[in-house]
Amino acid sequence: xxxxxxxxxxxxxxxxxxxxxxxxxxxxxxxxxxxxxxxxxxxxxxxxxxxxxxxxxxxxxxxxxxxxxxxxxxxxxxxxxxxxxxxxxxxxxxxxxxxxxxxxxxxxxxxxxxxxxxxxxxxxxxxxxxxxxxxxxxxxxxxxxxxxxxxxxxxxxxxxxxxxxxxxxxxxxxxxxxxxxxxxxxxxxxxxxxxxxxxxxxxxxxxxxxxxxxxxxxxxxxxxxxxxxxxxxxxxxxxxxxxxxxxxxxxxxxxxxxxxxxxxxxxxxxxxxxxxxxxxxxxxxxxxxxxxxxxx
Amino acid sequence: xxxxxxxxxxxxxxxxxxxxxxxxxxxxxxxxxxxxxxxxxxxxxxxxxxxxxxxxxxxxxxxxxxxxxxxxxxxxxxxxxxxxxxxxxxxxxxxxxxxxxxxxxxxxxxxxxxxxxxxxxxxxxxxxxxxxxxxxxxxxxxxxxxxxxxxxxxxxxxxxxxxxxxxxxxxxxxxxxxxxxxxxxxxxxxxxxxxxxxxxxxxxxxxxxxxxxxxxxxxxxxxxxxxxxxxxxxxxxxxxxxxxxxxxxxxxxxxxxxxxxxxxxxxxxxxxxxxxxxxxxxxxxxxxxxxxxxxxxxxxxxxxxxxx
Numbered sequence: 001x002x003x004x005x006x007x008x009x010x011x012x013x014x015x016x017x018x019x020x021x022x023x024x025x026x027x028x029x030x031x032x033x034x035x036x037x038x039x040x041x042x043x044x045x046x047x048x049x050x051x052x053x054x055x056x057x058x059x060x061x062x063x064x065x066x067x068x069x070x071x072x073x074x075x076x077x078x079x080x081x082x083x084x085x086x087x088x089x090x091x092x093x094x095x096x097x098x099x100x101x102x103x104x105x106x107x108x109x110x111x112x113x114x115x116x117x118x119x120x121x122x123x124x125x126x127x128x129x130x131x132x133x134x135x136x137x138x139x140x141x142x143x144x145x146x147x148x149x150x151x152x153x154x155x156x157x158x159x160x161x162x163x164x165x166x167x168x169x170x171x172x173x174x175x176x177x178x179x180x181x182x183x184x185x186x187x188x189x190x191x192x193x194x195x196x197x198x199x200x201x202x203x204x205x206x207x208x209x210x211x212x213x214x215x216x217x218x219x220x221x222x223x224x225x226x227x228x229x230x231x232x233x234x235x236x237x238x239x240x241x242x243x244x245x246x247x248x249x250x251x252x253x254x255x256x257x258x259x260x261x262x263x264x265x266x267x268x269x270x271x272x273x274x275x276x277x278x279x280x281x282x283x284x285x286x287x288x289x290x291x292x293x294x295x296x
Numbered sequence: 297x298x299x300x301x302x303x304x305x306x307x308x309x310x311x312x313x314x315x316x317x318x319x320x321x322x323x324x325x326x327x328x329x330x331x332x333x334x335x336x337x338x339x340x341x342x343x344x345x346x347x348x349x350x351x352x353x354x355x356x357x358x359x360x361x362x363x364x365x366x367x368x369x370x371x372x373x374x375x376x377x378x379x380x381x382x383x384x385x386x387x388x389x390x391x392x393x394x395x396x397x398x399x400x401x402x403x404x405x406x407x408x409x410x411x412x413x414x415x416x417x418x419x420x421x422x423x424x425x426x427x428x429x430x431x432x433x434x435x436x437x438x439x440x441x442x443x444x445x446x447x448x449x450x451x452x453x454x455x456x457x458x459x460x461x462x463x464x465x466x467x468x469x470x471x472x473x474x475x476x477x478x479x480x481x482x483x484x485x486x487x488x489x490x491x492x493x494x495x496x497x498x499x500x501x502x503x504x505x506x507x508x509x510x511x512x513x514x515x516x517x518x519x520x521x522x523x524x525x526x527x528x529x530x531x532x533x534x535x536x537x538x539x540x541x542x543x544x545x546x547x548x549x550x551x552x553x554x555x556x557x558x559x560x561x562x563x564x565x566x567x568x569x570x571x572x573x574x575x576x577x578x579x580x581x582x583x584x585x586x587x588x589x590x591x592x593x594x595x596x597x598x599x600x601x602x603x604x
Contacts, residue, residue, distance in 0.1 A: 134307065135314045137532075140581055142540035143558065143574045144318060150562035150570055151322050227438045231544055234440045235559050250444060254548075257444070258452045265448075268441045275436040 030280035037274055041094040048087035049073065052244050056082035061260045077262040079253065088244040089266045093274070095245050099160060100225040104218055106164025107225075111171025112214070116202075118172065119179025129172065136169040142228065149237045159229070159238055166228055167221040174213050182209055212289040219282035223275045230271050246271050304589045308582045315578040319571050320363050367575070373568040377561075382572040386554060392462055393546070393553030397538055399468055400475035404534070408480050409519070409526070412487020416495060417514055419488075427484065434481025439541050443474035443548045460550040471549045475541045479534055486529040490522035497521075524595045531588025535581040 040047065056078070062069055064077040064085075076086035118129040145162045152158045182188060182205065191201055230247030232238035239245035241252065246267040253263035354362075366372065372382045415427035450457040450470065458467055494500065495518050503517045504510075542555035550556065554573060561570040593600055 131307075131310065135311050138311050138536070138582060138585060139315055139318075139578060140536045140539035142543055143577055144322075146543065146558055146562045147319060147570055147574050148322050150565055151567065223436065231438055231440055231540075235544065235547060235562075237559075237562055247440075250440065254444065257448055261448055261452070264444055268444060271441055272437055275438065279432065279436050 026280060027284050030277045030284070033273055033277040034281060037093065037270075037277060038097070040090050041097045044087070044090035044094045047090060048084060050084035050087040052083060052088040052091040053242050054083060058082065061256065063260070064262050064266075076266045077260070079263045080256055080260070085249075085263055085266050088249060089246065089270055092244040092246040092249055092267055093270055095239060095243065096226060096229055096247070096271075096274070099156070099163060099229050099239075099245075100222050102160045103163025103166065103225045103229070104221050106160065107167040107221060108171050108214065108218060110164065111168035112175050112210075114168070115172035115175025116179060119176040119183070126176075130176070133169040133172050141166050142231065145228070145232060146235075146237060149232065154232075154237055154240055156239070159232070162232075163225050163229055167224060170217055170221060171214065174217055175210060178210055178213060179206060182206055216282065216286045216289050219278060219285055223278040223282065226271070226275055226278065246274075300593055301590065304586055308586050311582055312575075312579060316364065316367055316575060317360075319574055320360055372572040372575075375569045376566045377564055377569070382568045385557065385569055386573055386576050389552060389554045389557050392551060393542055393555060395462070396468070396471055396475060396542060396546070396551060396553060399472045400479060400538060400541075401530075401534065403472055403476045404479040404483055405530070407476070408483035408487055411480075411484045412526075413491055413514065413519060415484065415488040416491030416518075419492065427488070431481045431484040431488075434477045434479075434484075437477060438544075439474050439477055440544045440548060442477050443470065443545055446470045446474065447548070462549075462551055467549075471545050471551055474545045474548070475538065478537055478541060482533050482537060483526070483529065486533075487522065487526050490525035490529075491518055493525075494518050494522045524592065527595060528588055528592045531584050531591070535584040535588075539577050539581055 050073070059074065059078050060082040061080055062074055062078045062082075064070065065075050067077075070077075074084050074086070076084075076089065079085055079088070114129050114132070118126045145166070148162055149158060188201065188205060191205060196204070229238055230245070230250070233245045233247030234251040236248070236251055239248050241248060249267040250264050250271070253260070253267075256263050370383065374380060375382055375385050378385075411427045411430065415424045415431075418424045446457075447459055447470065451459045457470055458464075459470075461467055462471075491514075495514070500513060500517055503513045508517075539555075542553060543558055544555070545551065546553045546555035547559040554577060558570060558573045558577075560566070561573060
């Protein structure tokens with residue numbers, strides 16, 4: 001185990017030759033989608049000429065390009081207040097991705113820390129943390145999220161915290177398992193014998209081993225968080241109007257589905273493309289890193 | 297077997313206590329519950345009555361004990377919206393949710409077991425890949441997107457299926473499919489993995505060697521043994537996923553069940569209903585988990601016959 005930097009090439013080196021060509025094409029498509037989605041989200045304010053909150057009463061419920069009554073410039077049509085659907089979708093994507101990343105980072109920090117503690121300290125501390133993990137698995141988290149958001153109001157801060165707590169137990173299990181596995185390795189004993197301190201060992205030996213499983217878990221959890229966030233926003237408990245999020249656009253556009261399905265279909269399609277892309281990339285990373293994440 | 301069960305019951309009790317505590321902490325974290333829930337339109341006396349009722353002038357610890365006592369004696373208060381006991385409000389919604397859950401689990405088992413077995417037996421051919429693509433899709437498409445797309449297609453464009461309510465069997469089709477999407481994905485994956493594990497065992501080779509037909513090997517010896525794992529997944533994963541799914545699906549299809557009630561209560565800030573609803577669903581999930589553990593123990597002779 002040399003250093004932290006070595007772990008990333010390791011992800012790359014074990015490139016899976018086991019999979020056939022079909023899988024490679026799918027992964028290439030997913031990579032292209034990932035670049036497009038990330039680009040669209042980052043550049044949302046510059047990609048569309050319309051402000052996502054600008055209403056135009058003269059151009060309400062206009063269909064996308066190619067249909068009758070298309071309003072020039074509004075490529076994906078307009079919603080019931082004459083707001084540009086494409087611009088709202090891209091800004092919604094931006095917010096959804098930002099929330100998902102923030103939530104995943106919070107989950108990583110909480111879970112990683114607790115997993116580290118559980119792995120290094122045995123006894124009641126470990127038992128306590130692991131029974132917290134078991135509880136988190138047993139409790140349907142969407143319901144807890146409903147309760148918390150209803151009670152504390154759906155500000156973005158609360159939402160991010162809820163999304164962060166949603167997936168911490170996966171990180172905790174991975175980190176604890178890895179820490180315990182590494183603790184039994186001869187090189188760790190050698191490091192101890194050579195007089196290495198706990199921080200040196202953690203930085204030099206434990207952390208590099210954790211990088212690839214955590215990168216994989218981070219990617220996989222992103223798609224779960226995207227689904228949770230858009231579901232909560234869809235139900236009206238996540239991102240609040242007028243701020244657009246993909247989920248809330250689908251939720252609010254429901255009322256106009258019979259006459260103006262494009263309001264719902266554009267954000268819904270983006271959600272599906274996003275979750276597919278992230279999951280394919282996550283699975284791909286997992287195969288490459290050859291990490292045996294425990295499935296339940 | 298008794299120590300095994302005792303351990304699981306104990307774990308379930310601790311989990312339930314944790315849920316009850318989480319609901320308490322969540323309400324008190326947001327400040328004075330009265331100001332949060334009934335901000336406007338509260339007279340001085342009404343306010344005082346609520347303070348007395350929740351014992352808000354006492355210490356947090358005292359409030360917590362009073363709350364626990366209420367939970368244990370089955371007192372959960374009245375709904376803020378229609379002033380009826382929350383236990384009644386939840387009870388009358390149990391059966392519709394149960395119906396939807398049963399039909400979804402039935403569909404899931406009917407689809408996932410064959411698909412999972414197929415994917416395991418034909419894992420090197422296109423059949424196996426196709427099945428895994430289906431499972432993957434179930435994971436990636438959120439249930440509300442699936443539901444919305446179905447409503448658009450089958451209700452608004454084709455005019456085949458009704459959207460709102462649970463009157464006829466036609467009303468069951470779309471909600472059941474929307475609920476089952478993620479369940480099918482989960483169960484297919486686990487059936488496949490369990491079958492792959494079992495089919496690699498020695499007794500399968502023995503069964504083939506003694507001349508059994510392949511269908512008998514796969515179904516009786518393979519699926520028979522894999523079903524132990526599958527049952528445990530069915531209980532552990534599906535209860536949680538279904539609880540989450542019912543919230544979304546019931547509110548889309550105006551299904552008069554617990555899930556729709558929870559969303560409405562969350563939006564209206566009907567906090568007693570929400571609190572009891574979350575506890576009730578959690579009890580249901582934990583109960584299903586325990587039943588699963590018992591079923592698991594009964595199905596697995598290594599646990600059934602173990603003496604501790």
